[in-house]
Amino acid sequence: MPLDPSRTVAELKELRELTGDENGAQRVAWTETWETARAWLRDKLSAVGAREQIDEAGNQWFTLAGESDRAVLIGGHIDSVPNGGWLDGALNVVAGAEVLRRIAEEGVPPVTIRVVNWADEEGARFGRSLFGSSAAAGSMRDQDQLRQLADAEGTSLPVALAEYGVDLERALDSRGQLESAAAYLELHIEQGPVLESLDLPLGVVLGTFGVERHRITWRGQAAHAGSTPMAVRRDALAGAAKLALEIREIAEQTGAGAVCTSGGVACKPGIVTSVVETAEQLLDQRHLDASMLASMLQAAKQASTRFAEEERLGVEWETIWSIEPILFDETLIDLCEEAITDVAGTCHRLPSGPLHDAAEVSRSGIPTVMLFVQSLRGLSHTKLEDTKEEHLELAVTALDRLTTKTIGWVASGGDPM
């Protein structure tokens, strides 16, 4: 049976019916609905002859043995956020299943082909995203924190995992799954507006942004809004306001896809009759180039020092979280660009703002690439998330072409393993 991209669209709709409601997708990891989705995927692939396995971190693997043990991996995640979209994560595994079927139909492939459905990419129930992929990649180093996590009802993460056969203390044993991996491919909706604005269906992803996430505290002096002349005020909001505007200049001057966001300012005392004494400001900066990201952070810090002097404020920085940029494999980027150009006539190279399981796999040293398909209005994590069906079909075809090219590359020993 040749590749049938329309079947992928039909199956995604079937999955939506089975695991969604009027509010959207409900495939939250470590819930019955998620288990229903995993069983559905198992059923879809039962006739293919691929061996199913749930590893120590709860990742679901389908392995089609090839002439070589060296494996080409196609990954995604069937879990969703609550009231989520029908495509985020699920597209990858359902498209991967279609590619696996096509390859199985043609006989034993030269290398092993594996589809992986990563466990709990979203972290929706316990707030810890990329669970399964970080375990398999060996980068999960927060077991002490994971043991303490609980959901909104107070159920602890270890207890919830145990209900699905996963022992947190053994999750890192899933590292064995990546030992034979020679390449990792992931298709995902863009979750942003870039491809739509360029009127392009598909793009090749260069890597995931490095992120600098900080909390900036401005300290001034509370003072009566009526009796305090303007000239003697020390207004913490003024520092935050200047920085909220300045980071946009910093992003523009940096260019090359740079983004800077101030997600909010919390003011104390925060009443209409007082000058703001303390303003806590959130800052998120992202770039694909580590040195440019460092420059953006430095520019923001320098600006904050300047504004603190101008406004006679104290200013303190506290790191919330940071991660370096993760660049995908250059050869696979080229192969992916070829595949997309074959299918769509043109291809755009773009970074990924959000993190993905592919970032964890790439960090572990396995040659990795992602391809993005256009998201309508850039919406995701909502039932409004959507992609044109013609674009979904093009995406399945492109993933199939990329898989074929990657098999050839791995079979010829072109990868660095």
Place this chain on the structure above:
Amino acid sequence: MPLDPSRTVAELKELRELTGDENGAQRVAWTETWETARAWLRDKLSAVGAREQIDEAGNQWFTLAGESDRAVLIGGHIDSVPNGGWLDGALNVVAGAEVLRRIAEEGVPPVTIRVVNWADEEGARFGRSLFGSSAAAGSMRDQDQLRQLADAEGTSLPVALAEYGVDLERALDSRGQLESAAAYLELHIEQGPVLESLDLPLGVVLGTFGVERHRITWRGQAAHAGSTPMAVRRDALAGAAKLALEIREIAEQTGAGAVCTSGGVACKPGIVTSVVETAEQLLDQRHLDASMLASMLQAAKQASTRFAEEERLGVEWETIWSIEPILFDETLIDLCEEAITDVAGTCHRLPSGPLHDAAEVSRSGIPTVMLFVQSLRGLSHTKLEDTKEEHLELAVTALDRLTTKTIGWVASGGDPM
């Protein structure tokens, strides 16, 4: 016995001992400590021969009958906020008591002299300030709301008032107290830094600021901090940030004591990974001149429209509260300036940012003036509130001089009654 300003300082310290603790003054209206303070004041004036009366709104009056029923009033409030300062309100009544003693000593004055201790200026327990003075002035028109007010323990305002002999339904009957009033004088600490910055002990107050208090809601679009290019964002925080900075320019261009304050910005969703969708901004603008205040408001609204266009945001204005400027009596301002200059050698004219009982009295048509004494560091509503003792004594002397001048003016029929 001649005027003894040092006695006022000593009595204020005595009152602090009696009604304060390590956290500051605790003379919250409609509490036992407040009642203790009222009884203390009664005791202090018992030998003067002034008739004491508690009116229908709980205001405490001490009347020294003169040759004429026409009365010069000296007002203040002995109530404080919780953990308040020793001077805010109490200075006025204790200094007024000293002036009353000095006048009584000299025989029957040509006009009647009355000291009034207004009930619940601060509104600390029920959130409704200027209770007693607004009742006596006849401007209390919120009885329906007052009936619904309750304190933090759930005790309703009418029940609390009844414990101190006040029937809310009859509070407006206290209007009779002002029928014979020919002038109203009030001494208060500045509660701001202006006199201290000018190195002056005393100033005459021109009136209380008009206030425009508004909530401004900026509406943009939530968007992923990683996947949304800068150019397509609609960031509600950008509108709020621009206006927070612009109102300072508006105040500066307006001049003449103009103040503009943005007391806070509340951001939604307010998370580090999202562009701000909604920003609710607080704005407070004050000026002594009604037309300038209106211009400042118009300038802020025009700026907000411009920023909304620049940032592709929605913007909505909602009035929280507003009050027109209340200008004090020009003749009394002149008399007060003379009295201060006599005592301190120089006098500064300044507006009052905060409201005071004097504003209620002035609104009712009675010639009114206030004098301010320097506040150290501009602090008030805290136990750190303080004024140099030499300045307190100068203030008592100036109030005494002003009272004498006002008695002469009223006795000569110079007032417009």
